[in-house]
Amino acid sequence: MTRTVYVNGQYLPEHEATVSIFDRGFLMSDGVYEVTSVLDGKLIDFEGHCVRLARSLSELEMAAPCSNETLLEIHRELVRLNDITDGMIYLQVTRGNPGDRDFVFPAEDTPPTLVLFTQSKPGLADSPVAKVGWKVISVPDVRWGRRDIKTTQLLYPSMAKMMAKKAGADDAWLVEDGMVTEGTSNNAYIVKGKRIITRALSSDILHGITRAAVLRFAAEAQFEVEERNFTIAEAQDADEAFITSATAFVMPVVEIDGAALGTGKPGSVTARMRELYLDEMRKAAI
């Protein structure tokens, strides 16, 4: 089945969809994005993605391409047209095509570019990797200073992912001033007893919508939540570790820079948080 994608008001077969070479997204990475999971044909935390998208756009003084109601319609239509049961929907908004290359932002009435496409991932929530856990390595965090904006500037996270793969690991934890910021495309946590520790929100990290939900469910389940910095050494000495993202949900981390954590197997707090997150988010899916 040929995938149907969405570009600027049109649903098209993927090979017919085009964006100009003058698009600011292509020339300047002048764009923001969201990735929404689909489970059982329904959207997970759609509202959370809309709220963050609006914030990313406003921080960059970029116009919203359409209303949230229209975005919801497009998401649902792509799920329907592509017959997605489990998977994800990628959305990108750029500052559009001013017809030439210039560092100056284009005129405000330049229409933004809006692109969405689906990725089918049957059994997304039953990933066998979640039973084994990830190995991570640490690498320096050399990204720009506004990581709270979900921009399409993903070259360094992609390079860090490749460093991890070359080292036989699954992901990299980024370290700045001796402290873990986050994973290449996820937020990072350690667990000590019944205490879940993760870096506090600031412009140093992306404000994960999975993070927000997981911390809420953790508090409701009587886990203690501590929002503070931690080092790789503290993480290696923790009982458990995990990451969160909209598409990996809650994923155990069992090894950091070659050192096994605890038993070297996914821990019980992590397993409980994954189960809680998936149960609650499936119930609230739209």
Ligand code: PLP
């Ligand atoms: N941190 C970074 C750098 C990310 O790229 C992502 C997701 O892409 C996250 C954290 C997790 O955010 P969310 O839970 O909203 O997917």
